[in-house]
Amino acid sequence: MRVTARQLFVLLLFLGLFAMTLRPVADPDFWWHLRTGQWIAETHAIPHADPFSFTNQGKTWLAHEWLSELLIYSLYRTGGFGLLILAFATIITATFLLVYQHSAERPYIAGFALLLGALASAPTWGARPQMITHLFFALYLYFLDRYANTRKAKTLMPIPILMLLWVNLHAAYALGDGLVGVYLAGDLFELVKAKLTTKVATTDRSDDFNRSGEAMTKVATTNRSNDFSRSAERATKIATTKSFREVLMLCGILALCVLAALANPNGIHLLTYPFETLSSQAMQQNIQEWFSPDFHQLEWQPLAWLILALIGAGLLGRKSLSPTKILLTLIFGYLALHSMRHVPLFAIAAVPVLAEQIGSAVQIRQQASPRALTPSRCPSGSRAVRPAGRVLKWVNLLLVACAVLVAGLRFVSVVQEQAATEKEKFPAAAVDWIIQHHPAGNLFNTYGWGGYLIWRLYPGYQVYIDGRADVYGDAFITDYLRLEAGEPGWDTSLARDDVRIVLLEPASLLVRELRLSPDWGVVFSDEQSILFIHK
Amino acid sequence: MKRAPSLVNFLLPRLQDILFILTFYAVILLGSNLFRDGDPGRHITIGKYILQTHTIPTRDLFSYTMAGQPLTPHEWLAQVIYGAGYLALGLNGVVFIAALLIAGTVTLVYREILRRTTSPLFSFGFAFLAASAMMIHWLARPHLFTFLYVALWTPRLSRLSRGESMPLWHFPVIMLLWANTHGGFIAGFVIWGAYLGGFLWSYFTQTRKPDLKILRNFLFAGGASFLATLVNPVGWRLWATSAGYVMNRYLVDLTSEYRSADFHQPGAWPFLILLTLALFALSRAWKKLPIAEGLLLAGWAFLGIYSARNIPLFAIVATPILADCCLPIFQRIPSLQRIDEQISVLEQHLRGFLWPSAVILLVGALLLSGHNLDAQKQGYRFNSIEFPVEAANWLEQNPQEGNMFDYFPWGGYLIYRFWPAQRIFIDGQLDFYGEEFTKKYEQILSADKGWEDLVTQYNIEWVLIPPNAPLAIELRNNPSWANLYQDRTAVIFRLR
16 A cells, blocks of 8 residues: 555654553542442442542532443453553544544644644643543534534534533533534624625615616616515525524534433533532632643643744734634633643644644745745645655655554553552552551541542542542532641541541641641651551 | 914813823722732832932842842832832832833823724723733832833834834933843843844845835844943843843742733733734734734733733733734724714814823822822731731831841841841842752741751741741741741741
């Protein structure tokens, strides 16, 4: 099979991207997802009350990611961390493949824009249900964009069906409704604008014609004027009816999506859940991924470059974008600057826009250049190139083989790193001590380790707090933060909850108080953690 | 024959005057917010020192840790102005000066937008947006002078780039003042570089080449301005000091205003609106921007995203460009267009600065007579929640001997309250103290391993720090240290 330079570029791009997405499992929340998936697989039921913490035991828990958790556990049980890492790398790569597919100016300009978007999103990648939301987000954009280009109703059919899955995979399913809403708003805007513009144009032309027609016989003039008005009116009516039908189509899809969202174990309660999360002050102020990106961190600078590239391409390209694309860029741009967590959504929405604008800028430069020798543009992907010669064919194969090898080696290295990553990020050795010595009493833990402790210690021990911030609520989280900072009254709070084991990071201010207290003794400490037992 | 303007032409305010008055009064009303940073205390103290001794200090006077070390006085002129205001009216005088600077800057931004768009109402709205974006960094510090200079500098460069007739001596004069007022003078050269780059791009890429006379003017303006920067108490070393701080990653990360903006805070939302307008206007492709202005828009947007401190400069430089791009939106609203035309016709006949002058004089007189014009009617002051105001009051009654260890954000305030009677350990001039010393400070404050050795090394006898600092927790349980004072903001410990 002959591989063209373009095809080779695309292959290498996605192999490289795939290698980039391979990373060890280090997300603090992964572990309670894993335990929940195990719970569901073993009990054949979805939990509705919290079983994992002693502070919140029995209270309502909306297990909104149950299907993702089951999937995570199934993958883990089948192939361990290796299969999990591979699966999520595939999901992330597939997401960007979809973004690439519906970008213009393939392959090179779209490839550059895609790389920038991928770099901007990279800090959020990991084995977590959020990656599934990114995939569904990209799928929704793909289908909605196809509808916008073809206006064929059948392209919208997969959307409510996807919602049936999405609502059970991750609580950010509401983004899907939001996307349909944006396209609906864009179409409405175009409809109103078209109606206003055509009305003015029809009136003007009809008036002009009437004035010139006065020089001719009155009857002929009147007849022709009437004919013109009628055909203009008919054209306007057809265009308006068609656009109105399209708007109604989107309204119908939106309604179906909302109905589809009810098909989940928590029913109507899940409809308000995404908005409750967004309005939680404790989460917005204390959970790092809800903070604005810090552009002093190298990992977030690609986002700044992406925004800079959009402004730059807009300046040079001068292509007028559709209202829908403008809305997508602005809304998700705002969300990305508001919270790091939303950066991938912005990248997915902005990459096609960026590719379009860069393409426009390149065209303008080519038209302006008096010495432009490039042939006339062919539709992307159909440009005729000379087939590679025999040697070139082997060179191409070698390049692809090297890329596959690099990705393979990266995968092996990441899987081997997993154990070391776990020891580095989580209190693995301290937990080993607890399992070995089995001290009595309730356990107070650092928030970020709650998920890991649920995986390692449940049901033997329940946690004080973990990453399910929605379960604990703002008031509890605020109290936890005061306690963890060693504020006065910490000892009373621990005694009230019958806490006799405390597992913290060494830099925690509560550690200083516990060290100085005669009631507590250190039984284990290493670089990651320090474990206190009540004497 | 032109009719001489009548008295009525001087009596009615223009939109520009209303904007000035509103901004001026907003700063007067929110005056205490100008002191939510400790550095104004240091600037006021240095300003008083210069006015009283007629010398500009080139060595450290305020700390015992770096006593006598060379110090670049790169903000001496601003400090003199603030010091003079303080000597005349106390903190009222400092707020008065800051209000003039900010209102003057916003008015200049309005005038530039008006020049580009010829629409007073539209210009008012955009200037208001720029003022809102600038609020994020309204502090009684020398950088307010940089805001004013940028607002003077950029339109002049813009006119120069279009080949308009322009007195070139303005540039070195502005730069002479700027380089002696604030280290942000470097921004002037960044903007100059963008315009020069735009000219060169046009010259080498366009068939209809711009006039080389413009290049000559640019080179003269830039060269003369560079020479003007050397006219300062330390000569060329000024450049090393101004550029050196931002190159130090550790120190920059420690300084909150250099960090990226927190878009959860309402203070950053006007910047977000400006960015949104930029993306929106460019995506509609209503106007082709000259390369230089595109560079300025994109460049300052990037710098504003990177560091919150740059947001006001983005607002000053980019808002006029942005307003020009967004004018087509405004032109599609007939009702607003009609009002705007009426205002335009009226303003053509209006003259003078009666209203701003009257407001300035009135406010000045009220402040001089001791009236409290702030929103809380309590007088301008450093906030007792952010600064150890009550602890400082206690120390005035119970002065302590020996070397003090202090929390660095409070350093400027402690200089303001106690110098020369008490010297500090460290203050906000982290570029002066350097990375190595700052790390030692962090080691003591965090009570990290070896902190007691540093206490001995610097002969520290008492400390003034926040009550939840790790050092405070350590000292509270250490029998060698006595807790002399505590309130919600500060705690004082002394070595027994």
